[in-house]
Amino acid sequence: MYKKQFFFSMKGFAFLLILCVLQCQSHNSDEFNNFIMKEGEACTKNNDCRVDLKNLPFKWDRFYIISENHFPEVQNEEDISTLINSEYNGDIKNNERLLVFIFKDKIVRKIIDNYKKEKLIDSKSLPVDFYIDHSIPPYFENNNAIFLIRKNENTYTLYWVNNNR
Secondary structure (H helix, E strand, C coil): CHHHHHHHHHHHHHHHHHHHHHHHHHHHHHHHHHHHHHHHHHHHHHCCCEEEHHHCCCCCCEEEEECCCCCCCCCCHHHHHHHHCCCCCCCCCCCEEEEEEEECCEEEEEEEEECCCCCCCCCCCCCEEECCCCCCCCCEEHHHCEEEEEEECCEEEEEECCCCC
């Protein structure tokens, strides 16, 4: 009898753990997107269209944008861990963008968003996206995380402001 109760309580615990992991990742995405959208709305009011990501509502000292557009060769957990110099669990697929925020060499936020390329009939854009070009660094630190915000219909695009030019 006790073994059966223990088995069901462990199944329930595993289910809650999986649910929490999925919810926490969704919460992280919402927290990031809401911050950018709030800054974007303020931008249209007072015409200052820059956002400094060091003001995100959590501590971080560097972050990475990993996708097929930026680091297309990095999609499995081993390559991601090597790139960010911290242990990462999980792979990313095509049409996924991973944002990894690090604080003192530990991952404090990871956000995986799905998107579809623009030229597809059923394309799906991200609510907040980054413009990736050749001048973008491999990662951003607190002192170089200022971005221009451009709103296009219901999406925001962030363009990195290179302070070292």
